[in-house]
Amino acid sequence: xxxxxxxxxxxxxxxxxxxxxxxxxxxxxxxxxxxxxxxxxxxxxxxxxxxxxxxxxxxxxxxxxxxxxxxxxxxxxxxxxxxxxxxxxxxxxxxxxxxxxxxxxxxxxxxxxxxxxxxxxxxxxxxxxxxxxxxxxxxxxxxxxxxxxxxxxxxxxxxxxxxxxxxxxxxxxxxxxxxxxxxxxxxxxxxxxxxxxxxxxxxxxxxxxxxxxxx
Amino acid sequence: xxxxxxxxxxxxxxxxxxxxxxxxxxxxxxxxxxxxxxxxxxxxxxxxxxxxxxxxxxxxxxxxxxxxxxxxxxxxxxxxxxxxxxxxxxxxxxxxxxxxxxxxxxxxxxxxxxxxxxxxxxxxxxxxxxxxxxxxxxxxxxxxxxxxxxxxxxxxxxxxxxxxxxxxxxxxxxxxxxxxxxxxxxxxxxxxxxxxxxxxxxxxxxxxxxxxxxxxxxxxxxxxxxxxxxxxxxxxxxxxxxxxxxxxxxxxxxxxxxxxxxxxxxxxxxxxxxxxxxxxxxxxxxxxxxxxxxxxxxxxxxxxxxxxxxxxxxxxxxxxxxxxxxxxxxxxxxxxxxxxxxxxxxxxxxxxxxxxxxxxxxxxxxxxxxxxxxxxxxxxxxxxxxxxxxxxxxxxxxxxxxxxxxxxxxxxxxxxxxxxxxxxxxxxxxxxxxxxxxxxxxxxxxxxxxxxxxxxxxxxxxxxxxxxxxxxxxxxxxxxxxxxxxxxxxxxxxxxxxxxxxxxxxxxxx
Numbered sequence: 001x002x003x004x005x006x007x008x009x010x011x012x013x014x015x016x017x018x019x020x021x022x023x024x025x026x027x028x029x030x031x032x033x034x035x036x037x038x039x040x041x042x043x044x045x046x047x048x049x050x051x052x053x054x055x056x057x058x059x060x061x062x063x064x065x066x067x068x069x070x071x072x073x074x075x076x077x078x079x080x081x082x083x084x085x086x087x088x089x090x091x092x093x094x095x096x097x098x099x100x101x102x103x104x105x106x107x108x109x110x111x112x113x114x115x116x117x118x119x120x121x122x123x124x125x126x127x128x129x130x131x132x133x134x135x136x137x138x139x140x141x142x143x144x145x146x147x148x149x150x151x152x153x154x155x156x157x158x159x160x161x162x163x164x165x166x167x168x169x170x171x172x173x174x175x176x177x178x179x180x181x182x183x184x185x186x187x188x189x190x191x192x193x194x195x196x197x198x199x200x201x202x203x204x205x206x207x208x209x210x211x212x213x214x215x
Numbered sequence: 216x217x218x219x220x221x222x223x224x225x226x227x228x229x230x231x232x233x234x235x236x237x238x239x240x241x242x243x244x245x246x247x248x249x250x251x252x253x254x255x256x257x258x259x260x261x262x263x264x265x266x267x268x269x270x271x272x273x274x275x276x277x278x279x280x281x282x283x284x285x286x287x288x289x290x291x292x293x294x295x296x297x298x299x300x301x302x303x304x305x306x307x308x309x310x311x312x313x314x315x316x317x318x319x320x321x322x323x324x325x326x327x328x329x330x331x332x333x334x335x336x337x338x339x340x341x342x343x344x345x346x347x348x349x350x351x352x353x354x355x356x357x358x359x360x361x362x363x364x365x366x367x368x369x370x371x372x373x374x375x376x377x378x379x380x381x382x383x384x385x386x387x388x389x390x391x392x393x394x395x396x397x398x399x400x401x402x403x404x405x406x407x408x409x410x411x412x413x414x415x416x417x418x419x420x421x422x423x424x425x426x427x428x429x430x431x432x433x434x435x436x437x438x439x440x441x442x443x444x445x446x447x448x449x450x451x452x453x454x455x456x457x458x459x460x461x462x463x464x465x466x467x468x469x470x471x472x473x474x475x476x477x478x479x480x481x482x483x484x485x486x487x488x489x490x491x492x493x494x495x496x497x498x499x500x501x502x503x504x505x506x507x508x509x510x511x512x513x514x515x516x517x518x519x520x521x522x523x524x525x526x527x528x529x530x531x532x533x534x535x536x537x538x539x540x541x542x543x544x545x546x547x548x549x550x551x552x553x554x555x556x557x558x559x560x561x562x563x564x565x566x567x568x569x570x571x572x573x574x575x576x577x578x579x580x581x582x583x584x585x586x587x588x589x590x591x592x593x594x595x596x597x598x599x600x601x602x603x604x605x606x607x608x609x610x611x612x613x614x615x616x617x618x619x620x621x622x623x624x625x626x627x628x629x630x631x632x633x634x635x636x637x638x639x640x641x642x643x644x645x646x647x648x649x650x651x652x653x654x655x656x657x658x659x660x661x662x663x664x665x666x667x668x669x670x671x672x673x674x675x676x677x678x679x680x681x682x683x684x685x686x687x688x689x690x691x692x693x694x695x696x697x698x699x700x701x702x703x704x705x706x707x708x709x710x711x712x713x714x715x716x717x718x719x720x721x722x723x724x725x
Contacts, residue, residue: 119450120450122458122479123442123448123478123479127707131713131714135713135716138714142717172718175711175715178714179708179711182708182711
């Protein structure tokens with residue numbers, strides 16, 4: 001499994017398939033048989049994703065190859081984060097806790113502002129503003145992580161701390177990629193590091209969910 | 216005496232005095248024995264008293280194109296008759312003709328504000344249905360008013376019917392804001408987007424946003440309003456993959472091209488459409504030398520040669536496209552800047568053979584003159600065509616005089632002439648703004664873009680100024696914040712420092 005399959009693969013269901021599934025469910029709301037079939041498909045896809053994290057990603061690439069569309073996957077994933085469902089960023093069972101709620105809110109915000117990067121690159125003034133928004137969003141998310149760190153069980157704290165460091169690492173990588181972009185205009189690398197940062201954002205919430213469930 | 220007065224159908228039961236009291240006095244001079252033969256005559260003669268003698272069924276009756284009494288009254292524009300008909304039969308308001316028009320459509324198409332106020336001035340509950348009616352082309356009354364450029368009527372309709380009417384699209388998914396953008400109507404745009412700012416990113420059937428229409432219309436002020444104040448997305452592309460820059464180049468709007476390049480940066484020049492045409496292809500196709508000048512100035516001399524070898528899906532270089540459309544000045548400019556006349560497209564044609572196929576003799580000679588030339592180290596001394604073009608020089612049948620004294624190869628030295636309309640005219644992109652035949656002529660004259668062949672006018676301030684681009688020249692230097700590449704990189708790095716500062720603070724805390 002290559003690196004690209006790693007972080008894009010982990011986000012494939014949430015980013016690509018989940019919005020489509022929800023749309024189909026809405027369209028066939030009144031059809032009991034369709035609902036049953038869709039639930040089966042949903043179960044199969046999620047089971048598949050858990051068993052083999054990059055299966056959906058490889059499956060998607062095969063579909064794209066057969067469709068003969070020329071799609072920039074990195075940029076497309078990034079754009080689609082804007083409209084993907086946000087249930088994966090909720091801390092299950094603790095929705096009413098203020099600190100967990102703040103974490104969810106900040107994670108959603110960062111994902112959305114990063115998804116605007118491909119669009120804003122075409123407008124220099126707006127892109128400068130978006131970079132500042134990203135900085136502000138990262139700061140608020142880190143503050144939310146610190147608040148959560150203080151209230152999770154002791155056994156969960158090392159995992160949260162590790163996840164936070166990964167997030168900081170990829171934030172620095174994103175920052176360096178932007179600096180390089182202003183010199184050589186390589187937009188695709190910016191999409192890559194932005195996607196990695198979105199993935200780390202998702203992983204923070206996922207890790208907290210796992211620790212709270214076991215603890 | 217009264218029993219002798221019967222309607223055309225001869226039935227006594229339908230005879231009745233429907234005349235409102237306030238109208239009786241106005242018809243004192245009317246001959247007591249006069250009777251209009253039918254409803255149409257009563258309306259065209261503006262005889263309310265005669266109209267009172269007809270039955271409700273007569274008023275509801277439709278002619279061959281499905282118009283009833285109220286449609287005719289709206290067309291004539293007589294306020295008294297409109298009031299009388301609405302008082303007597305309010306349901307006339309919502310009835311549509313064969314092409315889907317209500318009386319309000321006709322008033323809007325004629326620009327009759329007072330008639331429209333009578334038709335739609337009542338309570339929202341009674342008039343909303345009529346206001347939201349669309350004709351067979353999906354044209355609403357707001358679309359019709361906006362298409363006429365009647366801002367007062369448009370804004371009156373907006374204030375009364377609000378967001379619902381503003382978001383009512385036509386069969387091509389155009390909103391009134393698309394039409395207003397094409398006309399440069401900032402006042403309407405400002406009023407409309409107060410209801411829903413997302414209108415500025417609405418796409419029609421062709422994937423075009425209002426900003427695209429503003430670019431096509433050549434309205435830089437509107438483009439800037441949409442992008443800078445209304446936050447319209449600059450990077451959106453149409454269904455054919457055309458960005459704002461492609462469209463500005465196709466239309467030859469030099470001032471808009473300049474603004475887009477300052478705003479988006481010069482890397483936008485090499486973006487391609489679905490046909491793999493970049494901005495230089497588009498500029499060559501439309502033959503605009505000022506636009507080509509801005510585009511090519513973004514590249515070094517070596518790279519200019521390279522970018523002019525890029526091909527679209529049919530294998531055409533920019534020079535092929537200029538030869539196709541017989542743009543002599545553009546071809547000359549590109550040849551002098553390193554375009555290779557020997558390249559062959561997918562059909563096996565060079566620019567010269569294309570010119571021959573299309574019987575563009577002068578173009579053929581021009582390209583042939585550069586065919587055998589090699590680029591020399593002394594080419595730096597070669598003059599730039601845009602500086603040496605002479606407005607009044609006669610064409611030289613033997614080819615260009617080089618390196619100095621280059622003459623214009625245009626066959627027309629009489630000044631501006633109207634070229635044939637191009638496919639990117641907003642009118643051809645949509646179904647038309649109104650299906651009302653009477654107004655089609657005036658609407659067409661307003662909406663159509665008149666193309667002028669460019670002439671390069673040397674003056675003290677702005678050489679190469681295109682006086683046909685817009686009525687009032689917008690000097691970008693004094694209004695637009697210019698972000699050149701160096702400044703852009705500096706500001707970008709400063710912005711990224713914000714991220715670094717956040718991460719550094721974190722490390723300090725630890």
